[in-house]
Amino acid sequence: MSFDLQLIVESLPVMLMGIGITFKLLVISGVLGLLLAICLLLMRISGLWYLNIPAQIYIYVFRGTPILVQIFIVYYGLPQFESVRESIFWPILREPTGCAILALSLNTGAYVSEILRGGVLGVDKGVLEAGSALGMSAHQKFIYITTPIATRLALPAYSNDVISLLKSTALASTITIADMTGIARTIVADTYAPYEIFISLAVVYMIFTFGLQKLFGIIEGYLGQYTKRE
Amino acid sequence: MDVLAGWWDDYFWGAVVVGKVFFCSLALMIIFGLLGAMAKLSNSRVAQKIAGAYTVVFRGTPEILVVLLLYFGSAVVLTAIAQVFNPEIKFVDVPPFWAGTIAISIIVGSYATETFRGAFLGVHPGSIEAARALGMSDLQTFVYVRIPEMWRLALPPFGNHMLSLVKDTALISIIGLNETMFVAKQAITVTGKPFTMYIVVGAIYLGFSTVVTLFVMGAEKFGERTTVGAK
Amino acid sequence: MSIPENRPLIQMQNVNKFFGDFQALKNVNLEVRKGERIVVCGPSGSGKSTMIRCINRLEEHTDGHIVIDGNTLTDKVKDINAVRREVGMVFQNFNLFPHMTIVKNLMIAQQLVRNTSKNDARETAMFYLERVKIPEQAQKYPIQLSGGQQQRVAIARALCMKPEIMLFDEPTSALDPEMINEVLEVMVDLAKEGMTMICVTHEMGFARSVADRIIFMDLGEIVEEAAPEEFFDNPKSERTKKFLSQILSH
Numbered sequence: 001m002s003f004d005l006q007l008i009v010e011s012l013p014v015m016l017m018g019i020g021i022t023f024k025l026l027v028i029s030g031v032l033g034l035l036l037a038i039c040l041l042l043m044r045i046s047g048l049w050y051l052n053i054p055a056q057i058y059i060y061v062f063r064g065t066p067i068l069v070q071i072f073i074v075y076y077g078l079p080q081f082e083s084v085r086e087s088i089f090w091p092i093l094r095e096p097t098g099c100a101i102l103a104l105s106l107n108t109g110a111y112v113s114e115i116l117r118g119g120v121l122g123v124d125k126g127v128l129e130a131g132s133a134l135g136m137s138a139h140q141k142f143i144y145i146t147t148p149i150a151t152r153l154a155l156p157a158y159s160n161d162v163i164s165l166l167k168s169t170a171l172a173s174t175i176t177i178a179d180m181t182g183i184a185r186t187i188v189a190d191t192y193a194p195y196e197i198f199i200s201l202a203v204v205y206m207i208f209t210f211g212l213q214k215l216f217g218i219i220e221g222y223l224g225q226y227t228k229r230e
Numbered sequence: 231m232d233v234l235a236g237w238w239d240d241y242f243w244g245a246v247v248v249g250k251v252f253f254c255s256l257a258l259m260i261i262f263g264l265l266g267a268m269a270k271l272s273n274s275r276v277a278q279k280i281a282g283a284y285t286v287v288f289r290g291t292p293e294i295l296v297v298l299l300l301y302f303g304s305a306v307v308l309t310a311i312a313q314v315f316n317p318e319i320k321f322v323d324v325p326p327f328w329a330g331t332i333a334i335s336i337i338v339g340s341y342a343t344e345t346f347r348g349a350f351l352g353v354h355p356g357s358i359e360a361a362r363a364l365g366m367s368d369l370q371t372f373v374y375v376r377i378p379e380m381w382r383l384a385l386p387p388f389g390n391h392m393l394s395l396v397k398d399t400a401l402i403s404i405i406g407l408n409e410t411m412f413v414a415k416q417a418i419t420v421t422g423k424p425f426t427m428y429i430v431v432g433a434i435y436l437g438f439s440t441v442v443t444l445f446v447m448g449a450e451k452f453g454e455r456t457t458v459g460a461k
Numbered sequence: 462m463s464i465p466e467n468r469p470l471i472q473m474q475n476v477n478k479f480f481g482d483f484q485a486l487k488n489v490n491l492e493v494r495k496g497e498r499i500v501v502c503g504p505s506g507s508g509k510s511t512m513i514r515c516i517n518r519l520e521e522h523t524d525g526h527i528v529i530d531g532n533t534l535t536d537k538v539k540d541i542n543a544v545r546r547e548v549g550m551v552f553q554n555f556n557l558f559p560h561m562t563i564v565k566n567l568m569i570a571q572q573l574v575r576n577t578s579k580n581d582a583r584e585t586a587m588f589y590l591e592r593v594k595i596p597e598q599a600q601k602y603p604i605q606l607s608g609g610q611q612q613r614v615a616i617a618r619a620l621c622m623k624p625e626i627m628l629f630d631e632p633t634s635a636l637d638p639e640m641i642n643e644v645l646e647v648m649v650d651l652a653k654e655g656m657t658m659i660c661v662t663h664e665m666g667f668a669r670s671v672a673d674r675i676i677f678m679d680l681g682e683i684v685e686e687a688a689p690e691e692f693f694d695n696p697k698s699e700r701t702k703k704f705l706s707q708i709l710s711h
Binding site for chain 1: 286287289290291292293294295296298299302303306393396397398399400401403404411414418422423424425426427428429431432435436439440443
């Protein structure tokens with residue numbers, strides 16, 4: 001049994017054709033998820049029980065169930081309902097890509113909201129008190145003090161979540177999407193060469209991951225300027 | 231709801247499979263994690279490099295890919311080996327249970343490596359010194375001083391690893407494991423109610439997650455009973 | 462030293478504060494007139510910090526009345542903000558905004574709370590930075606300054622809001638010994654100019670030279686109040702005597 005380099009050379013370009021879809025899934029789900037996370041965060045810290053409790057339940061359910069199940073519920077499950085099939089969202093929900101983005105966004109939103117909340121809780125209470133003493137309103141404190149500091153605190157955990165999101169995009173292949181993993185599985189089915197294909201694909205993901213880590217490292221360095229004593 | 235009648239049995243056995251995967255992968259995950267952590271903390275540069283590669287590779291690769299690779303890859307290897315002995319054999323199958331369990335153990339084990347490593351480093355050097363000064367052997371120090379302090383430090387992130395194991399089990403359905411997702415698939419072809427069936431799957435997994443979370447909370451309380459207030 | 466006027470700026474009447482079952486303040490009655498310099502001392506847990514934190518509503522008093530310059534302190538945001546505009550606070554741990562430059566630290570509240578223009582805010586900021594003798598640090602971040610410098614910035618930040626009253630909550634307790642004086646000097650200057658101030662501190666030298674009145678608190682109550690000479694030379698209560706012997710022996 002030999003390692004067929006020729007096969008890798010031929011297959012990589014084909015698999016990389018899926019990188020556009022992978023990227024699209026990552027970015028759109030990432031952005032939508034972040035927006036959702038901010039909403040959930042505000043609900044959690046609002047102090048109002050009728051916002052806090054539903055947010056907690058949402059987060060609990062979406063963090064407690066496998067992302068694959070969530071994807072299947074959206075893609076295979078929603079069409080069960082006539083109201084869904086007749087709604088204005090149907091064109092999106094009929095397509096696997098739309099479903100994948102929806103499921104990934106809902107999922108990452110739950111995780112990121114907890115990460116953001118961790119950042120918010122990490123802001124030094126004394127600094128907030130100084131803001132109060134100076135007469136700043138709760139609103140002003142949240143925008144000018146909490147948000148900048150919490151963002152920096154949340155960044156390392158957030159970067160981990162983005163990497164998780166990248167890995168979750170591979171699950172889109174289970175609902176017929178031709179992302180990199182989807183293409184790879186097709187090739188493996190044809191060639192019976194799982195090692196060459198999957199390992200080379202794994203390397204592609206690892207490079208992608210490495211790139212994301214470097215990117216976040218730069219952002220962390222920029223945001224963390226005020227923490228360096230020099 | 232009556233559409234589910236008759237499927238509860240199958241779901242139950244599917245849930246049992248999830249439980250089995252959990253316990254097997256938990257044991258393996260702890261082993262991989264401890265080996266990785268000890269390799270990283272050891273003095274051998276080779277061991278450190280290997281453990282380093284282990285964490286980088288499996289934290290940067292999609293879980294589904296590892297599952298697929300292990301499943302199809304081991305089938306290819308075993309078939310090749312079997313064909314050496316008996317050229318008639320066309321294909322040797324690997325049970326999805328083991329391919330999947332080992333795959334998720336390896337993956338989560340790479341995260342556990344970092345967790346255990348951090349926890350070992352977090353043990354107060356003073357406690358170790360005291361043990362040495364009292365004449366305890368390395369093994370005794372490890373068992374009576376390091377481990378007790380270390381598992382308490384590792385517990386919160388370790389709880390998350392256990393939850394990952396629970397949820398990653400769903401991935402193994404892709405390679406044919408007869409757990410709840412698989413049951414749902416069959417139920418759908420008969421009942422035509424995909425939403426209902428997958429919601430049940432979600433509820434079962436949520437149940438497992440809840441049990442694990444409660445267990446971790448209990449373990450944290452247990453760990454605290456001798457340390458809270460002692461500071 | 463300027464002479465205090467007769468106008469009461471702070472009035473605390475029968476103030477009690479409970480944290481759950483624990484009573485932090487017992488029937489506190491305090492009147493501070495404009496221009497008075499008050500030093501509050503006492504053992505830890507005596508309620509001194511709690512008392513001054515009630516004045517700018519960082520703590521809520523459980524019962525009693527607090528009136529600041531005619532404004533009664535209630536739950537209403539309007540009332541609280543009216544009070545906080547008049548009262549400046551300096552914290553033990555400085556609490557500078559870590560993510561803003563020094564000058565921005567001094568400008569932000571002016572812009573947000575008083576709607577001051579950026580240029581005016583900057584002018585005021587630089588004025589007070591020079592008052593506390595560190596104008597060259599304007600573009601630095603708090604982490605790059607020493608403790609003493611940070612505390613002086615904190616004082617300048619409070620002064621930029623042109624408060625009627627300054628509250629100091631153990632301003633030098635978190636400082637290394639060699640930096641205490643630079644901060645006390647600023648506070649003495651402020652006192653000389655007639656700023657109404659309440660200072661919770663253990664610095665008895667400062668108290669003796671600057672205070673119009675020294676208040677000794679213990680277990681949530683005001684035990685004794687007197688002018689410095691009387692307080693130090695002729696303490697009336699046993700508890701006061703005990704406290705003085707403990708802190709003045711070194």
